[in-house]
Amino acid sequence: MIQVLFTVIFAEMALILLLIFKTPLRKLVIMGLDRVKRGRGPIVVKTTGGTIFIVMLSSIYSVVSIHKRWIDEDGNVTPTDQILMAQHLLEASLMGFTLFLALMIDRLHHYIRELRMRRKSMEAVNKQNRGFEDGKNGASDDMKSLEEEASALRLKIKKLEATVEEKAKESSDAEANVVALKKQSEHFLRENDSLHEDNQNLRAQVQSLDQRLSNSDVKKAS
16 A cells, blocks of 8 residues: 555656656647546546545554554553554655645646646737737828829819919900900991991081082083
8 A cells, every 4th residue: 555655656756747848748748638628537546535535544543543542551562553653644744745636736737737728829819919909000001192193183283273273364364355446346347337337427418519510510500
């Protein structure tokens, strides 16, 4: 029994060292513990631990009973009782140390798994942040290109507005010229009408003079 307990203790200590230090065997130990904790493994481990705990309690009870007997008999204890007491005390100590090391192995495995999960989650978050930053840089480039296009369109709009203003000025000047030409044409028409009237008056006067001359000639001839 004692040899078995010592073997178990040394094996547990070796597992603890493999879990603490990063070695190639660490992954194998973690994979083995993962398999043990799957399926019926936890039930078997709990049953074994409970059995060892009960045996440890029985050894402690034996030590206590031998100690009480020693007190009741005023220190008169046989060598056999002393050997049994030392054996039960050693077995109880070894079993308690075995359970303690098993608990340490379980906790170390649990914390190592949590660290791995957190590292994976942190790597995923970092990847997302990198992707977000890359997308942000791409979006900033797109924004720059859009701003350049918008500035170019603004320049084109300003040029078009300038040309429209020039065309509007030209059209207003042309309208002013048309109005001036209309006024000039109206003035020319008026002058033409007045000249036509003067011409008609002159013709009438010439005709009247011709008639007078012809009448005077007729009278002279008679």
